[in-house]
Amino acid sequence: AIRMERHSKSAIKIAEYLEKHPKISWVRYPGLKSFPNYELGQKQHKAPGGMITFELKGGYDAGEKLMNSVKLCALAVSLGGVETLIQHPACMTHSSMDKKLREEAGITDGLVRLSVGIENVDDLISDLDQALEKV
Numbered sequence: 129a130i131r132m133e134r135h136s137k138s139a140i141k142i143a144e145y146l147e148k149h150p151k152i153s154w155v156r157y158p159g160l161k162s163f164p165n166y167e168l169g170q171k172q173h174k175a176p177g178g179m180i181t182f183e184l185k186g187g188y189d190a191g192e193k194l195m196n197s198v199k200l201c202a203l204a205v206s207l208g209g210v211e212t213l214i215q216h217p218a219c220m221t222h223s224s225m226d227k228k229l230r231e232e233a234g235i236t237d238g239l240v241r242l243s244v245g246i247e248n249v250d251d252l253i254s255d256l257d258q259a260l261e262k263v
Contacts (some may be wrong), residue, residue, distance in 0.1 A: 135178030138249040153183040178244035187237035190263045191216035197259035212245035
């Protein structure tokens with residue numbers, strides 16, 4: 129319970145940061161009021177968790193640059209753990225998939241998935257900020 133509370137507290141801060149960033153088109157996180165099912169989530173869950181999905185402006189190249197620029201976030205796929213993980217499906221897990229099929233599945237060139245760990249949230253935001261500057 130303590131770990132999930134930490135994930136959620138950090139994730140909401142990161143999601144709010146990303147939502148305001150000019151290089152981000154949109155952010156999906158159940159703890160944001162802009163999330164389509166925010167009200168339902170508030171009723172059903174004690175905490176929104178640590179999974180954030182966002183869309184980078186600049187597509188594939190922007191995603192690849194972000195992956196090459198993060199320092200604290202590990203490039204890996206997982207549903208959650210103590211370490212923050214970041215994934216750009218278009219150049220990682222779904223790179224061999226036909227672009228048209230990938231996009232039909234909702235996996236766009238700029239889609240990024242972030243699994244927030246329990247590291248210091250200010251350090252994570254600083255890492256994302258320096259990486260986004262290079263995008």
